[in-house]
Amino acid sequence: MTEIHVLDNLASVDAAQWDALIADGNPFVCYAFLRGMEEHGCLRHDYGWQAHHLAIYHDGKLVAAAPAYLKGNSHGEFVFDFSWANAFERAGGDYYPKLLGAAPYSPVPGPRLLATNDTDKRKLVAGLVAETERLGLSSAHVNFLLEADLPAFDERWLQRFDWQFHWHNRGYRHFEAFLTGLTGKKRKNIRQERRQASDSGLQIAMEAGSTISDSDWRALHALYETTFDMKGNHAAMTLPFFRHLGRSLGDRVQVATARMDGRIVAMALFMVGNSTLYGRYWGSVVEVPGLHFELCYYLGIEFCIANQLQTFEPGAQGEHKMARGFLPTRTHSRHYLVNESFDLAVRNALVHEAHSREAYYEELMEHSPYAPTRPRP
Structure with missing residues (x-):
């Protein structure tokens, strides 16, 4: 029946x-x-x-x-x-x-x-x-x-x-292989932005949700709230929900972090599907040239290449994404x-x-x- x-x-x-x-x-x-x-x-x-x-x-x-x-x-x-x-x-x-x-x-x-x-x-x-x-x-x-x-x-x-604006993996073996397909100006700008982030002195890495501590989830959620506060919007996702994602989805949650003396000062949170990486939330309490692009886009592209994911969807809107290799x-x-x-x-x-x-x-x-x-x- x-x-x-x-x-x-x-x-x-x-x-x-x-x-x-x-x-x-x-x-x-x-x-x-x-x-x-x-x-x-x-x-x-x-x-x-x-x-x-x-x-x-x-x-x-x-x-x-x-x-x-x-x-x-x-x-x-x-x-x-x-x-x-x-x-x-x-x-x-x-x-x-x-x-x-x-x-x-x-x-x-x-x-x-x-x-x-x-x-x-x-x-x-x-x-x-x-x-x-x-x-x-x-x-x-x-x-x-x-x-x-x-x-x-x-x-x-x-x-x-x-x-x-989505990025598509054409079987790239590494990030430089992706860059070779871009125009010279776009390739130069991306290298410059990545160099600015790497020269900042921050410890930048992609971390799996299963490895993130309870205190770090609190820091990540506070950064997420900061972004919404700056735009005058309400942050609907709660701290217990962030913790729940780490517990229930584990490595299907990935976080690009920038740490200063071990403390997370900027982050971009991602979710992982069978063949797609999804960019979701960003937050920062530091002003570092190139850091937003490094955490939100370039580490995500590297993750897709390393894990043979076919598509990277970094979120809604944003024509500026095209300059970083994302197409409508x-x-x-x-x-x-x-x-x-x-x-x-x-x-x-x-x-x-x-x-x-x-x-x-x-x-x-x-x-x-x-x-x-x-x-x-």
């Missing part, structure tokens, strides 16, 4: 069955990451997050799932629909709450329909629509989808895309708007947005960091 359940947390779910549905080892939808957020205060009603996961069981076994949330705002999503919300509410509607399929606070492409076959993926999409209509919501959204999941969405779902890569989202008039208006706007973003890509590629005589990753 097949049953679909709606879950307000993952406590009742078997972790092994959940993780068996994730084909690419993406850490941002694994059980430990999502359940850890629920347990350690990262997802709260006053932050606008309420778990509303879909789970399909067959004869008592979990066969498909979709991490989903009722959202009271659009913060922490990175696919921006604030203008849609404003327009809908000016017309007298209630845009929030809405239903969101996503990895919270993580603008990382990955599986959102956790299933081993297309039939179950389509059932999950139908379940999202059914929940949206059952609860009388304005809309459902699924962000940062893998291309393999896109066919599960029919034409009733609006298509949207954007660009992130398309990201996908899908949106179901219940009101047909609203759907039509947004659908038309997305046509213009798509043209603008395609033109943006062409403009970016005119400034590719790779030498034209070399194959581009």
Whole structure:
């Protein structure tokens, strides 16, 4: 017998069955990451997050799932629909709450329909629509989808895309091999930035999550909070969640650290999938030229080369990443708007947005960091 359940947390779910549905080892939808957020205060009603996961069981076994949330705002999503919300509410509607399929606070492409076959993926999409209509919501959204999941969405779902900057491994044997493919100016600038960091006197290294002490996790979290404080934003990830990552994911968490007399004064935190490195959080209490690029980008590239990872996704936004070897890569989202008039208006706007973003890509590629005589990753 097949049953679909709606879950307000993952406590009742078997972790092994959940993780068996994730084909690419993406850490941002694994059980430990999502359940850890629920347990350690990262997802709260006053932050606008309420778990509303879909789970399909067959004869008592979990066969498909979709991490989903009722959202009271659009913060922490990175696919921006604030203008849609404003327009809908000016017309007298209630845009929030809405239903969101996503990895919270993580603008990382990955599986959102956790299933081993297309039939179950389509059932999950139908379940999202059914929940949206059952609860009388304005809309459902699924962000940062893998291309393999896109066919599960029919034409009733609006298509949207954007660009992130990713690095691709072309079988490089070492960092210098990567540099040889760049233009001379970009190669010179990267060497200069790396030299500035190495000449700083700081002890710089990549450290595995399983080796980090409790006191160092406290220091890492304080640096993470510093970054958000400087930007006037709220740091949603808690210290207990950081510690949980180290305990539960071990070496799938990597931290680039800069130490002064043994004390961590700057860091960049990464997560590791089967073939991809993901850059997540940065923080520093020192001003050192080149240090941000060394910790956030260059150590990550070296890690990918050493561990034969194919892709490095350093996070959302940031055209400056192109000068460090990262190229624009398309990201996908899908949106179901219940009101047909609203759907039509947004659908038309997305046509213009798509043209603008395609033109943006062409403009970016005119400034590719790779030498034209070399194959581009």
